[in-house]
Amino acid sequence: MSEVKINPEGKVALVSGGNRGIGKAIVVELLERGASKVYAGARNPETLVVLKEKYGDRLVPLKLDVTDKDSVAEAVKTASDVDILINNAGVLKFDSILGKDAGENLAFQISVNVQGVISLTNAFVNELKQREVAAIANVSSLAGLANMPVIGTYSVTKAAVHSITQGYRAELAETNVLVSGVYPGAIDTDMTKDMEMGKDTPENVAKAVVDGLIAGLEDIYPDVMSEQLGAGYGTSPKTIEKEFAKYIG
Numbered sequence: 001m002s003e004v005k006i007n008p009e010g011k012v013a014l015v016s017g018g019n020r021g022i023g024k025a026i027v028v029e030l031l032e033r034g035a036s037k038v039y040a041g042a043r044n045p046e047t048l049v050v051l052k053e054k055y056g057d058r059l060v061p062l063k064l065d066v067t068d069k070d071s072v073a074e075a076v077k078t079a080s081d082v083d084i085l086i087n088n089a090g091v092l093k094f095d096s097i098l099g100k101d102a103g104e105n106l107a108f109q110i111s112v113n114v115q116g117v118i119s120l121t122n123a124f125v126n127e128l129k130q131r132e133v134a135a136i137a138n139v140s141s142l143a144g145l146a147n148m149p150v151i152g153t154y155s156v157t158k159a160a161v162h163s164i165t166q167g168y169r170a171e172l173a174e175t176n177v178l179v180s181g182v183y184p185g186a187i188d189t190d191m192t193k194d195m196e197m198g199k200d201t202p203e204n205v206a207k208a209v210v211d212g213l214i215a216g217l218e219d220i221y222p223d224v225m226s227e228q229l230g231a232g233y234g235t236s237p238k239t240i241e242k243e244f245a246k247y248i249g
């Protein structure tokens, strides 16, 4: 647990990929828990019309493609008052690392899941350091803690997000910026619509993320599956590796 804790009440947040799935749920949770303003990043801001109607001025649609340097630069100009940065945008290819398109699929996922996180965070970090208290939360995955072969190339990118999170935490240790990793299990969104397994809700993830920021948690296990396996990861990483190895495509 970090000494830096942040309550979203009265704070300004930015959520990448805030138009659907887990990102949308985090946008809503932050607003419901009293954030003064939330920038909802979306490649197509028109997808935010319904949220905008509901939350008015407190919801600011922000055109944002995390793979586009100009888009990121524009975002930091518009949203220079951010206190909480949630790196949520992500993509998944169902592909093993032995797949014939593994290299291509890996490169695509790295561009969003890995380079996108670094690009957006580095653009905002100087702003965040100026706040009395601030936070960066990176949405990794349980599949980033051990490779899940059926989504092997995706797992590689989410392991990188875990490492990136550790790196930012070390770099920012002497600052007012909480750096949290979020490690969801299977969550019911468009991303997992073809996966038949028990899934938790994006709303439960969002609640756990906000609770985690308030508590100053460095590692957030936000759903039933991740609570169980995350606890196991702490004591025996091999157990998760062996469990995930059963999921072969």
Ligand SMILES: NC(=O)c1ccc[n+]([C@@H]2O[C@H](COP(=O)([O-])OP(=O)(O)OC[C@H]3O[C@@H](n4cnc5c(N)ncnc54)[C@H](OP(=O)(O)O)[C@@H]3O)[C@@H](O)[C@H]2O)c1
Pocket: 016, 017, 018, 019, 020, 021, 022, 023, 042, 043, 044, 064, 065, 066, 067, 088, 089, 090, 091, 092, 112, 116, 139, 140, 141, 142, 183, 184, 185, 186, 187, 188, 189, 190, 191, 192
């Ligand atoms: N669902 C799960 O079981 C699960 C488990 C562990 C971790 N996660 C992680 O949770 C995060 C959210 O996933 P989700 O399940 O909510 O997926 P989702 O429903 O597919 O939503 C993905 C979001 O990312 C956005 N996005 C994709 N590429 C982008 C880019 N280049 N620039 C900006 N935004 C981009 C999408 O925007 P568009 O609408 O424009 O495509 C969308 O808002 C991801 O990082 C994912 O890896 C998900």
